[in-house]
Amino acid sequence: MQTINIARDYTRYPGGRYPEDGAGNGTTFREKFLLPVLKQGDVAEIVLDGAAGYPSSFLDEAFAGLVRDEGYTPEQVLNSFRFVATQPGFRRFIGLVEEFVRTAKPESKGGA
């Protein structure tokens, strides 16, 4: 199982949805890190610790975007990623991501 540490491998300052929103956007993270895992039928551990917080728009775009824009089912997405959040205050992000993924509908933009 591969490990994707968002702060180490992508950015300490995640934010924004689209590439034009800046370097830490959710779309680029999804396409560069999450999509390959699903395409390979792999399972990855996502480490949330270490970043300076997560705006909901980033989390929604990165994870729920896999359902909305890439055609995967919420079950496929949730079964492909294990979340690690040990930093104080970060555990709740796991529930937030799961909620975004579960409520996402294919091609319905801007869930959160």
Add this chain to the structure above:
Amino acid sequence: MDWVGGVVPAAVGAGSALLTQFGERLVGRFFERRARQEQLRDADLIELEKAIFEVRDLATSYWPFPSGNPMLEGAIVGRMTFLSELAEELFASKSELLWNLQVAINAFDTACTGGEFGSPGRAADPGRCRDVEITAYRLVRLAKESRRKL
């Protein structure tokens, strides 16, 4: 051996007096510690409420206007992270209370930092201020209610 008859009761008396004193001190210390813990919890609750309303103020000054504002966005996400840490610290001993509070924090977070948050080209979304206010007050109310259950 008359002295034995005098010393033994005296020793027993002194011993029980000492024990009583020790017991009183122990009980006193327990209540002192408990009161101090309650004071710290109350102080944390006040700080949590303050942080929630600060985020509310920032978010309601962000959404009515178009385009991004990196300074406001940073302040909102940073303070949201802080209040989340504070809530986890305050309710760490009661997982059920913490879980309910995290759900309410997530609703508040989604209202404040969802939508097109962080997009420099976003349109004004003043309607979102209602969600921010509603979820902020719900969160404060739940935090106060949960504090009473600690």
